[in-house]
Amino acid sequence: MGNQVGDVATTKPDSTAETTIAADDWQPSIVAFLCNWCSYAGADLAGVSRLQYGPNVRIIRVPCSARVDPQFILKALQNGADGVLVSGCHPGDCHYIHGNLVARRKFAVIKKFLEHIGIESERVQFSWVSASEGSRFAALMNSVIDGVKRVGPSRKLVKEL
């Protein structure tokens, strides 16, 4: 990881230049809400195992995926995130027994609803990664980054300051 992270906001093209910039030049910024017990530890393992994945992610550690209120996702999009990922323990493995099952219902509803208002489905994604799945985490990050790159910089719901 490293040097590009701080630059992401400034590398965003302005709206008129969109088509002239090759997909490779633009780096999306992605906010990832990871649960403390599984996915965050999975990200940690990916790091200590020196697995490579795109440097576009800002990780926010939360106690449980159920802590993620869909408003967090909306706020991230409004503040300019190109993509949002929420990841918790696999169903059945939650540190709080069934936090992720409660979360799964909320996420299922908000994901469909955001698609209905016109937010591309690649922008907001949910996944399960356990503490031992460093390689799954790296693969997940790459797949999310690819997905967000495919739909390009976020313009919808972004608050212009």
Next chain:
Amino acid sequence: MEDRVEQTSQAIRNEARRLFEADEIDVFIGFESGSLPLSSRPAFLTAEEIAQDPSKIDTLVWDSFCTSNLATYLLRYYANEPNRRKKREKPYPRVGIAVKGCDCRSVYTLAKERQVQRDSLRLVGVPCAGMVDVRKIQEQCADEIVACEEVDDSISITLRNGESTKIDREKALRRSCLECRFPKPENTDSIIDTPARKPGDGGRATLEAFEQKSSDEKWQYFSDELTKCIRCNACRQACPTCWCKECFAEHTDLKWIGVGSDLTDAMVFQITRIYHQAGRCVECDACYSACPMGVDLRTYTNRIAQDVHELFDYLPDFNPETSPPLATFSEADSNDFITDPEQAHE
């Protein structure tokens, strides 16, 4: 043969009178004529008032303009005031309320959420013939509407310029009423004998047509609608299931919604408001009818109700036993929307 409006109004008056005389209720909530044409407003009759002047009951009406969801007004009777005396000293008031299909489902939703006490309510079910969308009528009129009269299936309108027209009621109904699955209230304490309209498809056809749009087209539609929003919060106030004492929209310590006129703030407000109704919204269109700007909220409330139905096989209905889907969970819930990197890379 008397016409439907007069017949229904009279039946509701009789039922209210019976409840007051039998000392079964302290308050009756129904509708009375509004001060403007094409509007009926909630009426609150108290037992003392009726004891003094029994003719007050005759102010109750039931026409095609009863667009509010009366369940909204129940909450105030159950407010948990900090200084409320013990229940046995001051029991909850016994409330009689006239309910359409949607109002009735809201009452049951509120009872499940313990915001009202079902035992202290007397539900007077009114099979619904549908309520009109006043905007649909106004669109057809070239001048200000100064009077209207509803007889059976037509509404006669008089304009300021002296002209008068007749409007087919069915053509002026709200979309939610045309598509309503539950026009007939169930599990009520009494029911008025008047025909209900035929149940609709719940908006399936309209939603399917909307689904054909691309993401960008959907976004364009959402933007165009929300651009009209003036952030008056009428939609929230009109909604029976928006009962939080402190709304996220008013939080200032964690400021979810900016105070300015930014479009994205109006959008985040509306997305969150409707998302909070998932599994609770009865698609009564009270929010749409209350909106002064005519924002198409129906397209979104309908979608979320439909999504909850598809995902969790739940519609807020007349059954007091089922639990609201977002208050519970199941191990068998679908994982379909979860990103699985292993599958994505195959």
